[in-house]
C-alpha cells in the first residue's frame with residue numbers, strides 16, 4: 467500500500483450544460499458571476515498558504531489563466547468545456563512533488579503529508595540529522611577558545627549584471 471492516489475484532481479470537470487467555471491488555482495467550480503470575484507480574491511494566496519512550509523525549490527509553480535476567454539452566461543457549452551478543460555490541465559501542474567513520487571495539489575497537500583509514510587520517514591530522518599549536526603556544532607564550539615569574534619560578513623553576494631563589454635580588441639598599431 468502506497469500513498470493514496472491524487473485522483474481528486476481528475477473529476478473536476480463540471481457537467482456539460484451546468485454553466486459553471488473551474489478555477490485554475492483550486493479546481494472548485496463557480497457560477498459565471500461568482501467566478502471572477504473568486505479568482506481575483508484570495509484563492510491564489512490561500513493555495514500558496516497551504517504549501518508555505520514547502521522548501522523554496524519544491525514550491526509549486528503558480529498557473530497562469532487559461533488562454534481562452536472566460537465564459538459568460540451567453541457562452542456555449544463548448545466554450546465552458548474548453549475553458550474548464552484548460553483550467554484543469556493548468557491546475558494539474560500546480561503541484562508539489564512529494565518524496566513518494568506523487569504530484570500533490572496544494573489543496574491536498576496537508577492531507578497527503580499527514581498520510582504519506584515516505585514523507586514522514588524523510589522528515590524524521592531530517593530531524594535526526596539536524597539534531598546531530600547541532601550537537602556536533604555545539605561540541606565544537608565548547609572546544610574552541612573564544613579568541614576571534616569578528617563576524618565574517620560574506621552575505622554580499624553581488625549579482626554583477628552581465629555587462630555588454632564588446633569583446634573587440636583594438637588591433638595593435
Ligand SMILES: [Zn+2]
Pocket residue numbers: 489490491492493494504505509510
Ligand atoms: Zn479557486
Ligand SMILES: [Zn+2]
Pocket residue numbers: 469564565566567568578579582583584585
Ligand atoms: Zn507522498
